[in-house]
Amino acid sequence: xxxRREAARQLAADPPQATPVLSRSRRARDRWxxxxxxxxxxxxxxxxxxxxxxxLARTWPILQARPIWHLLTGQTWRPxxxxxxxxxxIIGTAWVTAVAMAVAIPPCLLSAVYLVEYARPITRAVxxxxxxxxxxxxxxxxxxxxxxxxxxxxKNALLPTIGAWLGFIPLFAPTxxxxxxxxxxGIVLAVMVAPFIIAVSYxxxxxxxxxxxxxxxxxxxxxxxxxxxxxxxxxxxxxxxxIVLGASRALGETMAVLMVVGNVARTPTSIFxxxxxxxxxxxxxxxxxxxxxxYDSALLGAALMLLGIVVxxxxxxxxxxxxxxxxxxx
Amino acid sequence: MKKRHVEEAVARILMLxxxxxxxxxxxxxxxxxxxxxxxxxxxxxxxxxxxGGYYLGKGGGILNAIVGSLYLAGGGTAVALLLSLPIAxxxxxxxxxxxxxxxxxxxxxxxxWGIPSIVYGAFGFTIMIALGMRASLLGGILVLALxxxxxxxxxxxxxxxxxxxxxGQAALALGATRxxxxxxxxxxxxxxxxxxxxxxxxxxGIGDAASVLFTAGYTDRIPTSLLQPAASLxxxxxxxxxxxxxxxxxRGYAAALVLTVLVLAVSLGSRWLxxxxxxxxxx
Numbered sequence: 001x002x003x004r005r006e007a008a009r010q011l012a013a014d015p016p017q018a019t020p021v022l023s024r025s026r027r028a029r030d031r032w033x034x035x036x037x038x039x040x041x042x043x044x045x046x047x048x049x050x051x052x053x054x055x056l057a058r059t060w061p062i063l064q065a066r067p068i069w070h071l072l073t074g075q076t077w078r079p080x081x082x083x084x085x086x087x088x089x090i091i092g093t094a095w096v097t098a099v100a101m102a103v104a105i106p107p108c109l110l111s112a113v114y115l116v117e118y119a120r121p122i123t124r125a126v127x128x129x130x131x132x133x134x135x136x137x138x139x140x141x142x143x144x145x146x147x148x149x150x151x152x153x154x155k156n157a158l159l160p161t162i163g164a165w166l167g168f169i170p171l172f173a174p175t176x177x178x179x180x181x182x183x184x185x186g187i188v189l190a191v192m193v194a195p196f197i198i199a200v201s202y203x204x205x206x207x208x209x210x211x212x213x214x215x216x217x218x219x220x221x222x223x224x225x226x227x228x229x230x231x232x233x234x235x236x237x238x239x240x241x242x243i244v245l246g247a248s249r250a251l252g253e254t255m256a257v258l259m260v261v262g263n264v265a266r267t268p269t270s271i272f273x274x275x276x277x278x279x280x281x282x283x284x285x286x287x288x289x290x291x292x293x294x295y296d297s298a299l300l301g302a303a304l305m306l307l308g309i310v311v312x313x314x315x316x317x318x319x320x321x322x323x324x325x326x327x328x329x330x
Numbered sequence: 331m332k333k334r335h336v337e338e339a340v341a342r343i344l345m346l347x348x349x350x351x352x353x354x355x356x357x358x359x360x361x362x363x364x365x366x367x368x369x370x371x372x373x374x375x376x377x378x379x380x381x382g383g384y385y386l387g388k389g390g391g392i393l394n395a396i397v398g399s400l401y402l403a404g405g406g407t408a409v410a411l412l413l414s415l416p417i418a419x420x421x422x423x424x425x426x427x428x429x430x431x432x433x434x435x436x437x438x439x440x441x442x443w444g445i446p447s448i449v450y451g452a453f454g455f456t457i458m459i460a461l462g463m464r465a466s467l468l469g470g471i472l473v474l475a476l477x478x479x480x481x482x483x484x485x486x487x488x489x490x491x492x493x494x495x496x497x498g499q500a501a502l503a504l505g506a507t508r509x510x511x512x513x514x515x516x517x518x519x520x521x522x523x524x525x526x527x528x529x530x531x532x533x534x535g536i537g538d539a540a541s542v543l544f545t546a547g548y549t550d551r552i553p554t555s556l557l558q559p560a561a562s563l564x565x566x567x568x569x570x571x572x573x574x575x576x577x578x579x580x581r582g583y584a585a586a587l588v589l590t591v592l593v594l595a596v597s598l599g600s601r602w603l604x605x606x607x608x609x610x611x612x613x
Contacts, residue, residue, distance in 0.1 A: 030507035107348030138537025252446025
């Protein structure tokens with residue numbers, strides 16, 4: 001009896017504390033880590049903004065000194081005389097990218113369709129790592145391949161045949177015998193962006209619901225008809241987005257293109273002409289640019305142009321892909 | 331045969347052809363690099379820095395570029411990892427499913443991923459000029475870190491998303507905080523994927539030339555401090571191919587072979603590592 005009363009008295013004097021499930025320090029650590037992590041997530045956006053501002057600030061002097069229209073459409077590039085016409089470079093980038101896409105798109109789409117619609121699972125399991133491997137090869141190695149294989153091939157095989165048969169069309173006129181040409185750059189770029197385009201198209205085609213295929217097959221369509229009339233129309237926006245992503249990869253590629261495209265600052269008119277893309281312009285001249293007035297400003301302007309185009313292309317196509325596949329492009 | 335069956339056959343043939351074309355290109359690239367590079371690859375190439383007159387065909391090797399590349403890509407990957415992991419963990423275990431901010435961050439990362447490396451190089455260069463920095467190992471490492479950041483975060487993000495929601499819910503129900511869930515559950519569960527992401531970014535970093543061209547410079551010596559310039563393998567390939575001497579060009583091919591082998595080893599190594607680390611995951 002006494003012992004019980006004593007125990008009750010003690011309890012009243014010193015009630016047991018419920019051990020908190022979440023101690024204060026653990027909760028504080030969680031909160032601080034959350035803030036820190038949140039702070040880190042600002043970084044990507046901040047980097048984009050910082051890049052745009054830094055490049056714009058460095059381009060500003062030349063934008064002040066020359067009307068922008070003259071810069072974009074000017075034909076002559078003579079930094080020593082203060083002439084900065086970007087037209088040959090812009091057109092050069094456009095040509096190389098266009099040829100690359102023309103070469104890359106048909107085989108890439110056919111391969112993606114094959115992988116999704118026809119291939120056995122084991123083929124897919126083998127091909128996926130191969131694509132990753134192809135995507136991981138450094139661009140300078142593609143450049144070596146371009147110099148050793150593609151340029152001679154263009155010079156010795158394509159130039160005599162295409163040039164002779166179709167040479168009357170200005171687009172295929174055999175204008176430059178060296179092989180270092182828009183076509184060589186386009187072929188190298190096509191192989192470089194292929195794994196990328198295939199991977200994105202694969203995702204898009206794979207996200208088409210199977211019911212659609214089954215319905216088409218059930219009414220007697222062949223597989224190819226199913227692809228043509230059911231799968232492709234459904235996935236067209238996503239595939240276009242994938243191609244745009246591939247194109248923005250291609251136009252930003254530097255080393256491989258620089259090594260095979262000839263680097264002559266003239267507007268090309270034939271696929272056998274040499275070209276001088278914007279990326280090559282920047283890479284080739286960075287060393288001397290600080291000694292000539294406005295030169296660095298012009299070159300960083302080229303970088304700003306690339307940044308602008310790529311940001312535009314990428315954000316548009318990423319949003320489309322997000323819509324189409326319900327997830328983000330890998 | 332009906333027209334549609336002919337179409338089917340033609341389509342099938344075309345698909346197999348284009349498939350063969352791509353596989354053939356890959357094979358041809360690897361073959362080219364091996365055939366051209368192997369004859370010039372000697373032990374001296376791998377163990378010596380360029381001697382006097384190296385670029386005229388005299389003795390020496392590309393050890394400066396090999397070590398420089400490992401320093402650059404290693405440092406860049408370490409810095410990128412430091413920045414990527416918090417971002418990926420935040421996206422994966424702190425945000426709600428339909429978080430606006432996560433959407434914005436992912437979009438920004440995807441856009442960053444597509445930005446050409448030459449633009450990263452130009453950006454890094456302008457910043458370095460503004461700070462009065464010379465081309466150096468440090469500059470190269472920082473630019474590579476920025477270049478690798480989006481690749482690493484997106485790759486990590488992809489694997490963290492694969493973690494079943496129930497696993498995190500179980501941890502939270504047992505009283506774990508979000509931080510403890512992120513550090514002890516999510517990272518352990520996704521360890522193979524995280525390792526793959528790191529190695530993927532490393533491979534991208536070691537192969538990139540356009541960004542280090544401006545920022546790390548090139549030198550015949552092995553850098554001993556972060557403020558010295560550093561050589562890199564891609565630039566070694568590029569510069570040596572650009573010389574008019576066949577002996578030096580041969581070495582360019584050999585450097586390309588070394589670079590390719592390194593990149594392929596990293597790629598295969600990441601697969602092996604992923605398989606090994608998978609045992610810590612709850613199946």
